[in-house]
Amino acid sequence: MKLQATVLSCALAVLASGCAQTPPALQPSQAELPLLTLQAAGTQQYECRGAANGPQWTFVAPEADLYDATGERVGHHFAGPTWELRDGSRVTATVSARHQPKGADSIPWLLLAARHADTPDKLSAVTSIQRLDTVGGAAPAQGCTSATIGAVTRVPYAARYVFFARRGA
Template identity: 50%
Template sequence: MLKIRLIALGVAAIACCMLALPATAQDASSASALDVPDTHVVASLEASGVQIYECRQKSDGTLQWALKAPDANLYDDAGALVAHHFEGPSWRANDGSQIAGSVLRQAPSGTPNSIPQLLLAAKSVGAKGVLSDVQYIQRLATVGGVAPARACTSVGEEGRAPYLARYVFLR
């Protein structure tokens, strides 16, 4: 058990270092495709968590992984936990404010085998607070999170893929 935890910590440390590397030209061009003019940053938070996939049956009877939900904690630059990201997609801040998002655009990640970067429209669905005036969410600098490489074998089976990203909340 200790060995598994140490391996997981090592993988997380490597992934965190990858986020600190300079952006590539592809990162910059992909991120610029997700820009929204005339907006201001409300918060820019680092996410660490998993993308949860579920084994589903396609119309032809074959099985495939499908995204079920994210499950991630979002931290500020000082390392303080600020919000949680979950099914919806939704984000809930510690102050009770909550938003739901809908995808507007996506761009490839600058990191191979990683979920795409996204621009989402936001709608407030919670209390007044840090997230209540957010109009857009950018998911940038994604690392990991793609569906498991192994085949799924039974409907309802879950697979979890660790991921990191920076979420930028705009108004």
Template identity: 40%
Template sequence: MRNMLASAVFVLVAFASVAHAQGPAAKPAAIEAVGKGVQIYTCKASNGAYAWSLKAPDASLQDAKGRFIAKHFAGPSWQAGDGSIVVGAPVSASPSPDAGAIAWLVLQAKSHSGSGEMADVQYIVRTRTEGGVAPSTGCDANHVGGEVRVPYNAIYLFFRG
């Protein structure tokens, strides 16, 4: 119940942010998708310390019926089956109510390519995340440059402009 309430609050805040940015005629989410994949982390050294750093997501997004919606990859970018792409830039982040899950995000489109499904997406919301957090161990001098792939799931909402 706590996660459902937190999810509802986050989506309402995200929607309010989008509505405020778009003015009073904000449209409802154009696309809702379930993302399943991995967060890819690289072991890096900085000032004598070692830490896992996010390299890129690698996920597939599907609708409620299991149909492919988009591929999610570095950028962060989302490419629909029709080839259109939206690239986002973070607007805000909120820690997930699940300590073992990556943050919930609101992103604004910073670029588009193609004329299909993603061409007029202006905001992307990532919510209800599960997993995906970088490991707390295993990154040291012997593993610099190494990668780990951490499974995650999330709900993505795409708002049109």
């Protein structure tokens, strides 16, 4: 219950903060237009793993619910990264560019290039995805030691995802 309250608080913080200006590096092509905007509220999962410079928290996957402008849950965001709507349509993507927002506790803003399955659906026209206005989600600064290798932690986060499609698609 505490996690749900924290995630909800993060999502409300994103909505209350308004939309900051998107850095130029995260702008999609001028041939693309916004198709869909969704709010995400969930967690970023990290695992404590050994590394050359000592144990560190390593990103594993996101787990978040997706909400439309009315607050209705319309989908889910998970490993891949993948965004899946309730009707079964889905899109995966790879990171093209990133921008670190102010505040060490927030995950980077991203521009992602969409990859698709061969099935036509609601998200099949998506060419780019932005992750913006992030709140929380950054890996913990402490707690990963040689004694805790293999431990998993989930850090609450919220973000705004904007899905773009080519003009005329």
